[in-house]
Amino acid sequence: MERIMIINGSPRAPKSNSKRYAELFSRYCPVETDYYNLTKRNHRQLCELMAGYSDVLFVFPLYADALPVGFLDFLKELEANPPARKPMVSILINCGFLEYSQNEIAIEMMHIFCRKNDYRVGSILELGSGEAILGTPFKYVAVRAIKRLARSVAHGEHRTIKATMPLSKRLFIWASTYYWTAFGRKFGVSKSRMQTMQIEDGRLPDLPLAGE
Amino acid sequence: MKLIMCDRPIQVNIRDNSDIKYIDLSSLKIANCTGCFGCWTRTPGKCVMRDDATRVYPYIAASDTVLYVSRVKYGGYDSVMKRMLERAIPVQQAFIRIFKNETHHVQRAVVPKRATIVAYGDIDAEERALFEKLVARNASNMSFESHEVVFTPEAELDDCVKKIVERWNG
Numbered sequence: 048m049e050r051i052m053i054i055n056g057s058p059r060a061p062k063s064n065s066k067r068y069a070e071l072f073s074r075y076c077p078v079e080t081d082y083y084n085l086t087k088r089n090h091r092q093l094c095e096l097m098a099g100y101s102d103v104l105f106v107f108p109l110y111a112d113a114l115p116v117g118f119l120d121f122l123k124e125l126e127a128n129p130p131a132r133k134p135m136v137s138i139l140i141n142c143g144f145l146e147y148s149q150n151e152i153a154i155e156m157m158h159i160f161c162r163k164n165d166y167r168v169g170s171i172l173e174l175g176s177g178e179a180i181l182g183t184p185f186k187y188v189a190v191r192a193i194k195r196l197a198r199s200v201a202h203g204e205h206r207t208i209k210a211t212m213p214l215s216k217r218l219f220i221w222a223s224t225y226y227w228t229a230f231g232r233k234f235g236v237s238k239s240r241m242q243t244m245q246i247e248d249g250r251l252p253d254l255p256l257a258g259e
Numbered sequence: 260m261k262l263i264m265c266d267r268p269i270q271v272n273i274r275d276n277s278d279i280k281y282i283d284l285s286s287l288k289i290a291n292c293t294g295c296f297g298c299w300t301r302t303p304g305k306c307v308m309r310d311d312a313t314r315v316y317p318y319i320a321a322s323d324t325v326l327y328v329s330r331v332k333y334g335g336y337d338s339v340m341k342r343m344l345e346r347a348i349p350v351q352q353a354f355i356r357i358f359k360n361e362t363h364h365v366q367r368a369v370v371p372k373r374a375t376i377v378a379y380g381d382i383d384a385e386e387r388a389l390f391e392k393l394v395a396r397n398a399s400n401m402s403f404e405s406h407e408v409v410f411t412p413e414a415e416l417d418d419c420v421k422k423i424v425e426r427w428n429g
């Protein structure tokens with residue numbers, strides 16, 4: 048029977064945007080889904096469970112222009128412990144910047160992983176402005192894209208979908224400045240403190256040496 | 260200042276040249292970034308996890324020339340280097356600007372740098388091409404004024420690094 052395994056590769060999985068995107072996916076998916084957070088300790092278990100699924104959806108953020116390291120480590124574990132039956136791999140990636148195209152390198156890394164390990168690639172959603180979009184009037188853009196993703200994975204009609212806030216770069220910067228200023232205010236940190244140019248209070252620490 | 264940051268030990272003689280700093284990430288205790296954004300919103304410019312990474316990113320920021328040495332996996336940095344690059348986001352602000360016609364973070368006191376990335380491991384043509392694209396993209400987020408990628412077999416790593424450092428010494 049068809050069943051979709053969703054793996055959340057965000058380092059803050061329980062509190063992540065990826066989790067909310069995964070929930071939307073499940074809500075709109077006509078096929079049953081099972082959701083798992085990637086943790087430090089469950090890599091092997093997830094590799095084993097994967098054999099029971101026709102499809103896997105990896106949901107994760109863009110980190111430093113590529114895959115988050117915890118998720119990369121999971122892929123390496125999966126390479127070493129392939130499931131008896133390999134599901135079709137679909138991907139929902141989100142990044143903080145406006146341009147969904149900034150996700151492309153991470154997507155190409157996923158293609159290389161799949162090619163090297165004989166997984167077929169299914170549908171892909173590349174989301175820009177993914178840090179904030181669900182809390183804005185543009186939530187509908189993300190919801191619509193995820194709905195299309197969920198249907199395409201469930202029906203096996205694979206496609207690549209791209210979405211972001213329909214804003215100019217300038218307006219996006221204005222909106223993101225508001226977002227981050229409010230984020231700091233929650234911790235009692237002012238905008239000007241957040242704008243400090245100092246790193247580690249402007250001091251160069253002792254060089255880290257092996258085995259200290 | 261110049262920085263050599265590698266994901267495994269390298270034999271390189273820099274003792275009498277204090278302008279060059281050497282950091283072997285594989286010998287340090289560095290945890291994965293948890294994506295809390297504390298370094299942007301709670302203690303700006305400082306990571307809230309006080310492990311060895313907090314002694315590495317100030318050197319990244321202060322260097323005008325960097326040499327990163329990393330194994331390549333799936334066309335990207337392998338885990339040891341990638342973990343540190345993720346932990347280096349305290350050098351940026353939360354705030355966003357337009358840079359090269361894309362949205363990117365404002366940098367704190369980060370010296371613009373010439374970057375050389377030495378990539379090693381079992382790397383096929385597709386991975387090479389992707390890794391080059393990745394470094395070009397990193398340039399916008401990591402203040403690389405110029406960048407060069409050098410691919411080398413692991414067995415020739417020490418030699419490759421030596422040649423690059425000799426070039427620095429002019």
Ligand SMILES: Cc1cc2nc3c(=O)[nH]c(=O)nc-3n(C[C@H](O)[C@H](O)[C@H](O)COP(=O)(O)O)c2cc1C
Nearest residue numbers: 057063064065108109110111112142143144177178
């Ligand atoms: C260490 C780190 C690196 C990041 N690197 C990028 C990046 O290179 N490009 C980008 O657009 N967003 C980047 N982001 C932003 C995340 O992709 C964005 O906040 C995303 O919504 C997080 O999703 P999550 O809540 O599911 O983890 C980075 C965030 C962190 C914490």
